[in-house]
Amino acid sequence: MGRHGQRQRTTVCVVRDPRRPVPRWPWLLPLGGLALLPAGIVAGLFAAAVLLLVVAGGVRRWPGGVRICGPAIAEWQAAEAAVREVRLRWPALGAMAEPGDIRPTLEITRYNIGRLIAARVRLRAEADELRAVRDELRPGDLRDELGERLEVILDRVRDLDAQLAARTAAIGRLAVSLDAHERREVATARARVLLAGDLPGATLLADPLDEVGERTAATLAAYRELSELRPSPSETRS
Structure with a gap:
């Protein structure tokens, strides 16, 4: 049920004009439903829920x-993903970012x-309708006029296809270049950290075994000297 509802929601997408922001005050209307709480909790919550649905539909x-x-949703989502990628990686430019x-x-x-996607969808629908009507007509002036109109629309569809492909390709290239720049910046910072550190093994701790070896060698040498100075048994008997 949840998956079916999700598919239903993704069949239509509304892309808003950023120059015409949606007012926020309608979202305060559902709070008016809470004014009915003294009359009954169920009635107040039901009224708030209804107002919330109405406001959501109106804003949509x-x-x-x-x-x-329709099928254009997938193409729109791909373009939107590229735009989102650019927005996320733009701060990596730092002071070079313009704007x-x-x-x-x-x-x-x-x-x-x-707008390009929506216009192309409308033109394709009109072209399908013109083609269907033309096929039902007998040869004549009216059929020829429909054919000419169809060719004009198809030319416009091809033009929109080219514009859309160019814009999405440009956004894709920008996203790729920003990703490469960000990876280079991370690699540069990592290289500086590595170069600032000491070389492995350059500052080893003193090995205590060296000192033990020196003391042992000195002890053995002293022992040999004492052994040479100690009198032999024959000297002690005489």
């Missing part, structure tokens, strides 16, 4: 956005891509 259909549905805040630019780009 707020003017200034384009709707993407410093890329979000407004990406929002406009995101909206324009949504």
Whole structure:
């Protein structure tokens, strides 16, 4: 049931015009339902839930956005993923970032891509309808006019295809270049840390075995000297 509901929600996507923000005050309306709590907890919560659904539906259909549905959803999600990748990796540029805040630019780009996809969907639907009607007509002027209209629409669809491909490719290249830059910055920082450290084994601790060996050698040498100075048994008997 949950998966089915998720599929239902992803069949339509609304891409909003960032220049026309959705007002936030409608979200305060569900709080009005809580005013019925003194009359009954169930009634108050039910009213708040109903108002919340109404506000969510109204915000979803707020003017200034384009709707993407059907098979075009997958293409839109791929483009949106590339835009999200650019937004996440843009801070890696640091002081080189121009503009410093890329979000407004990406929002406009995101909206324009949504408009291209939505316009192409509408044109393809119109082309399918024209083709179906034309096939039902007998040869004549009206059929020829429909054919000319169809060719114009198909040319426009091809133009939109080229624009969409160019924009998504540019965003993809930017995301790849930002990823490569971020990996180079991480590698550079790591290299500096490695170069600043001492070489392995350059500062070893003193080995106590060396000192023990020296003391043992000195003890053995002294013992040999004492042995040479000690009188032999024949000297002690005489």
